Amino acid sequence: MATLGMHRDFLLEFAALEKPVQKRVFEVFEKFAAATHAGLHLEKLTHQKDPRLRTIRITDFWRGVVLKAETGGSYLLLKVLPHDKANDWAAKHRASVNDATQGIEIRNDVALERATAGLRALAAGEPARLFPASGYPDKVLRSLGVDEEILPIIRLIPDEDHLEALHKVLPEQQYDVLLGLATGMSPEQIDRELVQAYARTAAQPARGSEDDELGTAMARSRGRVALVSGADELLEIMERPFDAWRVFLHPSQYQVAYQESYAGSARVTGGPGTGKTVVALHRAYHLARRLPADAPDGCVLLTTYTKDLAAELERCLELLVTDDSVRARIRVVNVDALANEIVRADRGGGPLKLVFDQKEITARWERITRRLGLDFTDVFLDQEWRHVILAQAVATPEEYLKVTRTGRGSGLGPLKRLQVWRAVAAFEEQLRQAGEWTFLQVCAEAARVLDGRGERPFRHVVVDEAQDLHPAQWRFLRALTDRGADDLFLAGDTYQRIYGNRVSLRSLGIVVVGRSYRLRVNYRTTQEILAWSTALLTGERPDDMDDGKETLADYRSTMHGERPRAAGYPTKAEELAALVVQAEQWIASGVEAEHIGVPVRFIQLGRDIAQALERAGIAACVLKAGRGGPGVRIGTMHRMKGLEFRCVAVAGVNDGTVPMKSAVTAVEVDAQQHQEDLNSELSLLFVACTRAREVLRVSWHGAPSPFLAPVTDPRP
Structure with a gap:
């Protein structure tokens, strides 16, 4: 056949x-x-x-x-x-x-011959070797699929730069093996995560x-x-x-997405561009496809934390799932909207009065502290309520006296805790009297409603961008499906946490031990953009949501391009003029305007950039919730989450703007929360930079952000 x-x-x-x-x-x-x-x-x-x-x-x-x-x-x-x-x-x-994977490989013999000649000439005066026989015996390399013809070539490679120069010359599977070894993976890891992944899938x-x-x-x-x-x-x-x-899930992605069944909850992590969202989409498809024919519509939930990201998941799911009966079994909705729906239904269907303006919320805390004569700032009380009381579902002052306050830098004795509780009780009573809710309260109430019923609305729940969800939202997600095989599947990266929500999945009854997988290869961003953006993090090691530490070790890209460029300007007008010139150059080179993204920290700068582009005859679109028109895409760094572009110009990365002063707790209020807020702002810049597939430019006017110090000359 x-x-x-x-x-x-x-x-x-x-x-x-x-x-x-x-x-x-x-x-x-x-x-x-x-x-x-x-x-x-x-x-x-x-x-x-x-x-x-x-x-x-x-x-x-x-x-x-x-x-x-x-x-x-x-x-x-x-x-x-x-x-x-x-x-x-x-x-x-x-x-x-390939001898190890038995898969097809394509090689350029002429280029290999030329590369070998060049490496031999280099080796005559360069004693260093990236893969010496003493550290990487022939037998080990052959077992990983490096064939006899390639072995003599790789013995001549002096360093990782020369290996990367052979990316398009070496057979791809063999290059993957060698790059993994060069970046610190052991032969055993290579065999498990690359060679055996091909065999299993x-x-x-x-x-x-x-x-x-x-x-x-x-x-x-x-x-x-x-x-x-x-x-x-x-x-x-x-x-x-x-x-x-x-069509082309890498085997390391495929084996996670299409494993027949997990004994309980499972999780996939990895840096930007490693395909976590793609894996989540395929997992939802796999779970829906294997359900019995009489399974009800919408019994598999695919969810995330914002409406914009949920809309993008729905768009991608339409591309992936062509069988209407399978597609009908998957419901896509963001967490808060689903919680709102459940609480409304429980209360007769009327709309909930939501309070979501953070300025209004902190103003209420300020009025309460003044009325009660308490020596706490409005910011401190709001954070204590969200990160301790709501996070741990504390319901009484007795519980609050005993609860641990992990992640909070200001110690509170019993008297101080009772004073905090007075303020919290007053705040919550104000909301009750006005019939108002915050989003987190709605999630907490939805979890209570579901636990009271005992019936769960979904058979499986798949969560994308898991790192940005609050413990109250996790309790709600936990309540959506019965505990058991394939109950929850999570995809996320705590290096991209931009809302400061810390969580221990284990403490919430979500156990992923033995069912947690890390993706290492970036398929979206060039190695140059990846290395530049990762250098911003300067050794930051966020938690992994399971009482451990996350790492970007062995994280690498399969693509190469030009190094990112960063530039400062004396005034905003000059920065905007340079950005317009850059956009004109990209478009002249064949890049469509819609494939150019401009992330900014606050929306007014985005509007100013749009006006400057339009005056130059370039269509521009300031992204709004769920909508995008023609032209260069401009949006806040938060709204850019989950999007990608061929070319990205991150603008306005100034001191005082990134990090944004209003988003960072004063060190005298809570030193630990101050650092957490700085980390969230740094992650936001990291997310903005890693939206770029091919070209990245970063600019500022006046003094540059202190976050840029590790990657660029700070002089404008």
Whole structure:
């Protein structure tokens, strides 16, 4: 039986082809998918490295490069290029099977020969070796899939920079192994997280494929090759080339998303761009797909902490799930909206009167302290209420006297605690008298309602951006589904925590021990942007939400590009003028305006930037809740969370703005909370910078943010 495979590199490049060429590519390879290609002419080349590589006519100008099985009926589409470039590519490249993973690999033999010659010349005067035989014996490297032809080359590599220069030259699976070793992973970790991941997630080869080595190797190449079972599937894949992530989950992602079942709650962590959200989407799909046919609609919850992020999850889910019956089983809604719905239903359906203006809330605390004659600031009381009392569901003054105040820097004796409780009781009574609620109170009440019923509305709950949820929200999530197999699946990264909510999952009855997985490879951002942005963190080690510490060790990118640039200007007008010039240059180079993002710390600066761009004739859109028009995307750093752009210009990173003074507790009020707030502001800048896929620019006017000191010359 004929098998058609499509290599990831082809699909990622397919989007750049003109529509008529795309249509013609489909028409040609539809015959392969339907096994009616016998009359098509596959042309061999002279002096080529791999005689199995053939070219096929797409148009007079364009040709496809196809790998044809020596035996059996399998074909792998690798490239569609202009005629001469297709012939040149096919002449230089060769396919092989990785000894460890048994998956297909494509290598550029001509480039490897040139690289080897260059490394030999370098080695004559450079004694350093990145992979000396004494530390990395041949036997160990071979067991990880590094083949005999590559071993002599890698013995010449002096440092990690030279290894990264070989990224596009070495076979990809072997490069992944070597980069992992170079960044500190042990051979055992490499085997477990890379080699065995491929083995565990390999598709089953078709029956009768024993004589079809290519078909078997393609089936074992999940993450790099999509197997096409028919013309309909071929059309579906080609119609969504930008959504290639639907087809190409890396095995390390696939094994987490599609594990048949977890014994309890499970979690995936990882830095920006590692695919946590993609894994969460696929996990929700997997859970919904395996439910019995009579499962009710909406019994799998996919949720996150804001409406904007929930809307993006819903958009992506529509791309992923094409079966209407499976899609109907997944409900997407943000946590607060769902809690509001449950409390409203319990109270007869009327709307809840919500208080969400933080200035109004702190003003109420200030009036209460004045009336009661208490020696506490409004900020301190508000934080004590949220981070201690609501976080631990404290209901009485007796409980408050005994409760631990982990994370709070100001000690409180019994008398002081009773004074705090007087203020809290007065504040909550004011809300009750006015029939008002805060979002966290609604979540706490929704959890109480669900626990009182005993019936749970969902069979499975999948949570994205888990790091930003408050303990009251976690209690609500815990109450949404029965404890048991696959009850909760969490995706998050505490390095991206931007709301300062600390939580111990274990203390809330959410146990992920033995079912926690960390993704290490960034598939969105270049290594240069990643390294620059990570340097901002200057050794910060946030908690991992499970009584441990998170780490970005071994975190790396598969892509390379130019280094980020940071620049200061004497005035705001000059900074905005430079930003307009930069946007004009990006657009002139072929970047669409909608693929440019401008994060700012406060929205007024964003509006000023939009006006400056529009005066220059560049369309601009200031992002609002759930809406975005044409043009350069401008938004607060908070609103940019979960978005990504080809080019990003982070603007207004000034001293006094980043960190924003009003967002940081005064050190004399609570030194520990002061540091927590600084960490949240730093994480916000980190999030803004890592929205960039290809190019990052950071600017300020006046004095630069102190956060920029580790990565740039502070002189404007």
